[in-house]
Amino acid sequence: MSVERNRALKKTLIYALLSGGLYYLLYHFEASILELSKQGRWYFIVPLTIAFVFSIVHGNFTGQFWELFGIRAKTTKK
Amino acid sequence: MEINFIDLTLGNVALLFVIGFVGGLVSGFIGSGGAFVLTPAMMNLGVTAIMAVASNMAHKFPKAFVGAMKRHKFGQVDIKLGIVLGISAEAGVLYGAGVQETIREVFGKAGSNLYVSTVFVVVLAIVGGYVLRDAYKMFHSANPDEEKTTKLAKWVQSVNIPGTMMYFKSIDAKISILFTIPIGFATGMLAATIAVGGFIGVPAMMYVLGVPGLIASATELVIAFIMGMGGTIKFAWAGYVDIRLAMIILAGSLFGVQLGAIGTTYVKPYTVKIVMGVIMMLALLSRAIVIPVYLSELGQIQPLAADTMSLLQDWSFGVLLFALAAGATIVFRALIKGMGEHRAKLAAENAEPGTFSTATEPRQLSPVGRMERIMLVSDGSEYAESAVTEAIRLAKRCQANLYAFSVLATPDFESPLGQNLHELDKKAMVDNLLKVRAQAEAEGVSCEILLGHGEDPYTEIIDQAEVSAMDMIVMGRRDKSDLLRSMMGGTTAKVIGHTHSDVLVVPRHGKTEGKGIVLPVDGSRNSEAAAATVVNLAKRCPVQVTLVSVAIDPRLKEDAQSNADGIGRLMTEAGIAVAIEVRTGTPDGEIIACARERGADLIVMGSHGRTGLDRLLVGSVSERVIGQAECPVLIVKL
Numbered sequence: 001m002s003v004e005r006n007r008a009l010k011k012t013l014i015y016a017l018l019s020g021g022l023y024y025l026l027y028h029f030e031a032s033i034l035e036l037s038k039q040g041r042w043y044f045i046v047p048l049t050i051a052f053v054f055s056i057v058h059g060n061f062t063g064q065f066w067e068l069f070g071i072r073a074k075t076t077k078k
Numbered sequence: 079m080e081i082n083f084i085d086l087t088l089g090n091v092a093l094l095f096v097i098g099f100v101g102g103l104v105s106g107f108i109g110s111g112g113a114f115v116l117t118p119a120m121m122n123l124g125v126t127a128i129m130a131v132a133s134n135m136a137h138k139f140p141k142a143f144v145g146a147m148k149r150h151k152f153g154q155v156d157i158k159l160g161i162v163l164g165i166s167a168e169a170g171v172l173y174g175a176g177v178q179e180t181i182r183e184v185f186g187k188a189g190s191n192l193y194v195s196t197v198f199v200v201v202l203a204i205v206g207g208y209v210l211r212d213a214y215k216m217f218h219s220a221n222p223d224e225e226k227t228t229k230l231a232k233w234v235q236s237v238n239i240p241g242t243m244m245y246f247k248s249i250d251a252k253i254s255i256l257f258t259i260p261i262g263f264a265t266g267m268l269a270a271t272i273a274v275g276g277f278i279g280v281p282a283m284m285y286v287l288g289v290p291g292l293i294a295s296a297t298e299l300v301i302a303f304i305m306g307m308g309g310t311i312k313f314a315w316a317g318y319v320d321i322r323l324a325m326i327i328l329a330g331s332l333f334g335v336q337l338g339a340i341g342t343t344y345v346k347p348y349t350v351k352i353v354m355g356v357i358m359m360l361a362l363l364s365r366a367i368v369i370p371v372y373l374s375e376l377g378q379i380q381p382l383a384a385d386t387m388s389l390l391q392d393w394s395f396g397v398l399l400f401a402l403a404a405g406a407t408i409v410f411r412a413l414i415k416g417m418g419e420h421r422a423k424l425a426a427e428n429a430e431p432g433t434f435s436t437a438t439e440p441r442q443l444s445p446v447g448r449m450e451r452i453m454l455v456s457d458g459s460e461y462a463e464s465a466v467t468e469a470i471r472l473a474k475r476c477q478a479n480l481y482a483f484s485v486l487a488t489p490d491f492e493s494p495l496g497q498n499l500h501e502l503d504k505k506a507m508v509d510n511l512l513k514v515r516a517q518a519e520a521e522g523v524s525c526e527i528l529l530g531h532g533e534d535p536y537t538e539i540i541d542q543a544e545v546s547a548m549d550m551i552v553m554g555r556r557d558k559s560d561l562l563r564s565m566m567g568g569t570t571a572k573v574i575g576h577t578h579s580d581v582l583v584v585p586r587h588g589k590t591e592g593k594g595i596v597l598p599v600d601g602s603r604n605s606e607a608a609a610a611t612v613v614n615l616a617k618r619c620p621v622q623v624t625l626v627s628v629a630i631d632p633r634l635k636e637d638a639q640s641n642a643d644g645i646g647r648l649m650t651e652a653g654i655a656v657a658i659e660v661r662t663g664t665p666d667g668e669i670i671a672c673a674r675e676r677g678a679d680l681i682v683m684g685s686h687g688r689t690g691l692d693r694l695l696v697g698s699v700s701e702r703v704i705g706q707a708e709c710p711v712l713i714v715k716l
Contacts, residue, residue, distance in 0.1 A: 002656050026325055033321060034083050040317030047136055047321040048307075054325055055140030055332070062332040063148065063265055064342065073343040074420050 012068050015061035022057055026050070083320055084124050093119070094323065095330035097402075098137070104405045106145045106338020108354045109298030110276025115402050116327060118395055124176030132313030136324035139306025141331045146299035148339040158250035159283070160300025162255065163262035167275060167301050168308045170266020177284050178268075178271060188375035195347045195372060197271055198365040204540045206358030212285075213351035218604050225347050231288030261286060262301070267343050269305055277301065277358055291347040296339075344416025353408050354401075360401030364440065367396040387442045408699065439640055449476040449614075453548040453579070455539055457465075458510035465554035465584040466514055468710060472552065472582070473523045475619065480525040483542055485535035504529075536572035543579045550580045550712075556703060573700050574685060574713050580611065584710045594622040594678035598669045598703075601641035604684025608714040610647050612682050616654045623649070623656045624676050628668040635660060666702035679709045 026033065036046045066072065083092075097119050116137075120130035149155050172473045182190040194223040216222055227235075235251045243252040261282040269275030276298045283294035313319055319525050342350065371390050374382040382390075454469035456462040466482075473480040484507045510525040520526035532538035543551050555570050574581050597612050599605035617625055627642035643660045649656050661668040704711045 023325070023329070026322065030322060036082075037314065037319055037321055038317045040315055043317070044314035044319075045313055047319045047324070048310060050321050051140045051310070051324065051328070052143075053134055054328055055143050058329060058332050059144035059147070059336075060139075062144075062336045065333070066336055070336065071340060072416070073340050073418070 008064065008068050012061065012064040016063055019054075019061040022054055032033045040049065081324070086326075089264075090123050091326050093123075094326045096292075096431060098327035098330030099334040099359070100402055100406045101327075102141055102145075102334025103337075103338045103409055104334075104353070104357065104402060105141060105302075106329070106335035106349055107295070107341050107409045107564075108276065108338075108357070109145075109280055109295035110274050110302055114274045115398050118398065120323060122395075125323065128184060128313075131309070131343045132318035133323040134327075135306050135309040135313060135578040136319045136321060137327040137331060139303050139310055140328055141335050142302035142306055144332055145235065145335040145339055146296070146303055148336060149296035149299060149342065152296075152343055154296035154342065155282035155300060156246055156289065156293055156297045157300060157318050158244075158644055159246045159248060159258070159287075159289070161304070162244065162258050162299040163265065163279065163297070163306030164301040165544055166259045166262025167204055167266035167269065167279070167305050169477045170263035170268075170275075171270045171300075171305055171309060172266075173263070174270030176265035177267070181391070185376075188372045190290065192372040192376065195365045195369050197268075199369070200360055201268065202277060202358045202362035202365075205278060206355050206362060208285070209281055209358065210350050211350045213355055216346075216348040216351070222346050222348060224292050225284075228285045228403030234286055235288055245285075245288075248289050248297070249287060251288075253287060257286065265301060266305060274361075277354075277361075278609065280354065285303045290340055295350050304616045309383075310576050337413070338409055341413040341416070344420060345412045349408070349412050353405050357401050357405040357440070360397055360404060364394045364397035364401065367397065427656070434698055449478050449549050451481065451546070451548050451550075452478045453481045453483055453543055453546070453551045454514065454648055455485075455553045456510060456514055457484060457535075457554075458507055459554070461586055462557055463587050464586055465552050465582075466517065468582065468584045468589060469552040470518045470521050470523055470525075471645075473518070473525075478549070480518050480523050480544065481548065482511055482527045483530060483539065484528075485512055485530045485538045499530055533543070535571045536576070539569070540577045542586050543577055548579045548580055552576060552582045552584065555583050555585055565645060570704070574700070574704075578715055580715055582710055583713065585598045585703045585708060588679075588708065588710045590680045590710050591681075592621045593620050594624065594676050594680075596624050596669065596673040596676060596678040596681045598626050598628065598646075598665070598681070598683055598699075599626070599641050599645045600665075600685065601637070601644070604716060605641070605645060605713070606648075606684070607716050608682050608684040609649055611714045612714070613649055613652045613654050615682075620679075622676075623654060623657055623679060624672065625649075625659060625670055626672045628661050628663060628665040630663070630665065632662050647656065664698045666706065669699075669703050670706050671708060673707065680712060681707055681709060682712045682714060685713045 003020070033046065036043050094116075097115060099110065101116060114331060116134045118132045119125055120133060125133070143254040146155055146160070150157070178190060178193070181193050183195070192608065216225070231249075234257050235249065235253060237257075238252075238255055239254040239256060240254050242254040244255050244258075245252045261279070265275040265279035266281065268278045276295075278296045279301055280291075280298050281291040284291055284295060310319065320590075342655065367390055370379065370382060371387045373379045374441050452469055453474050454466060456466055469480060469482075472478070485508050486504055507529055511529060515527050526563075528542070530542060539551065542548075551573060553573065556568055570581075570583055574583075595612055595615065597605075597608055599609070612623055615621070625642050625646050627638040629638035639660045642660055645657050645659050653675045659672055661672065668680065669683075672678075685700050698714055700711070704713070
């Protein structure tokens, strides 16, 4: 059980770091990103890609986060 | 229009994060409804209306994506229905935006606002009222879990228009897309008008198509994803998306959406309807409060004082916030209550731990070769039949107690679609265990039976063998032609890798009749343990024992010979006559060949018990022997 918990903790930390890293990058390159997305037209790819990447990384982190606290979907294990 | 980005302060970020979280919680639970507070909230921070809508959209679709993925895991999403509705919803969004544009041009801003508010009030009064009434009826019905299909849905499902029919698994019926297109279109139109398409999409799926509530709210997330992405592309094309705002909201809303999705697995179907109905009614109230403002602006009623107008607008926004908070509170309460009840139920069921009865008499010190408690693992398949027969025979011969164990691999999550299947599996397993017990008792062997539940059968087997102090586990194995299974390492291989008990693996049609035992040795301590077991067996039942030692290279034949001689001498001293064979070749091939040539019907081997990467890289001779042997193989653990 503790092995499982360790693994979950490790996974959560990795995703937390990745997610934090992405937010730092967004903050750091704020001006250039806004400048690009402001141009519109084919630059729509910029916000769209950012949204997808964040949803995958941060989505995994948030899922793991609740899991770590034992908040998980109901199982039928009896 | 000029595009200006606001400066972000810590306070702004925190506010957006929190609203994002609450909105996400509600969206994860009812499929939509979290977004409508965000646009006015962003506008309060100084974001222009169009950029607030655009940034809201840009956070909505990744949120819906994560929510849909999560709920798909719970078996709640009808992807096909979501895509079909989503595409027509996209058309509805474009048309709805056009209509609003026209109204704005003809009647001005106040006229447009009046139109939006009136649509809001009328639609939410009808649909929200119906949803709440349905939730109330379900709550007070004899069986609150049961969702009745409406007459309308029954009629829709019965209509057959050739060339337009499409099968949807969530309702297990074919429906004409002539019904789904208007539903999707209306969802999209409403989304373009009031920012929450789900208020019409989810009820329409439930009452017009007959989709169960939980599945409808989960499928709505797919529709929201498609609509949101379409909308984001449209706004981003014009450069209106402030991705910073969207990602800050997303940071909070993904925490919420995960939690909301988890919440759905704990609640009864009517809870989703209550949350939806309550939010819809409060949102209606919020819009109704500001209608006098727009009427006054259009000159339809006595002009209101500026203070009154601003007060009404503040109230309206306050009620909207309250609507979201009320929804989130119900979700939280339901989640906490549901988890508490579930844990209590598990604890109550575990009060009588699911283990076999323990040994009553003190047991001998040396565990080597002991044979008092035999655990038979059966999955009820044809592959386990020989294992059942062998285990009963072995228990009878050794006067051991037999414990029959099956593991029901439970689905990871409570799926509304998978539940019936699970119950059927369970019944089949129990029936099989009862059959095994009857078979054992007919042979005069006492047999306890136990059904375990778990996501990984092998861990349940190992735990049970450990807790109940089993001397031996008897299992069947799948046919060797099942290549994928052998590559992935089946349950049997995993049990051998991890358990401390001896394991007897019986292939299909394999049986032990005392014709002969082959004992492969390699000079390790594992071989000695196997030899001790063979001595024990041979004393109980005289049998011809062949020691086989395999050199992988002719140059190593001398070592192989001395290994075999060493063990042979020990066994002879213990009073067991052995024949020694030294062979050259691949160990597994030679061991199998030796057993075949000697007509042996049991191979006894020691196991290194390699696990994980080690096993993957080095492989295991015993595993390969088990995979190919035609007779049972006994794996002795140190």
